[in-house]
Amino acid sequence: xxxxxxxxxxxxxxxxxxxxxxxxxxxxxxxxxxxxxxxxxxxxxxxxxxxxxxxxxxxxxxxxxxxxxxxxxxxxxxxxxxxxx
Numbered sequence: 467x468x469x470x471x472x473x474x475x476x477x478x479x480x481x482x483x484x485x486x487x488x489x490x491x492x493x494x495x496x497x498x499x500x501x502x503x504x505x506x507x508x509x510x511x512x513x514x515x516x517x518x519x520x521x522x523x524x525x526x527x528x529x530x531x532x533x534x535x536x537x538x539x540x541x542x543x544x545x546x547x548x549x550x551x
Contacts (some may be wrong), residue, residue: 467510469518
């Protein structure tokens with residue numbers, strides 16, 4: 467599965483502790499995070515994703531986040547053996 471997440475308050479180029487803690491929590495849950503300028507992305511098996519989501523949300527709010535946006539989708543490239551149509 468693929469998770470895109472954005473954590474606010476958002477300050478361009480200056481991710482606060484609420485963002486840094488959420489990324490660290492995801493990494494501690496065993497997933498790599500692609501850190502982007504407006505949001506971040508990670509991928510994990512469906513069985514693991516609930517724990518990853520919980521870790522991100524818990525860490526973000528524990529460190530001052532005011533809002534967390536999540537977009538979760540099945541990673542179709544994994545379903546196709548790594549090849550997208």
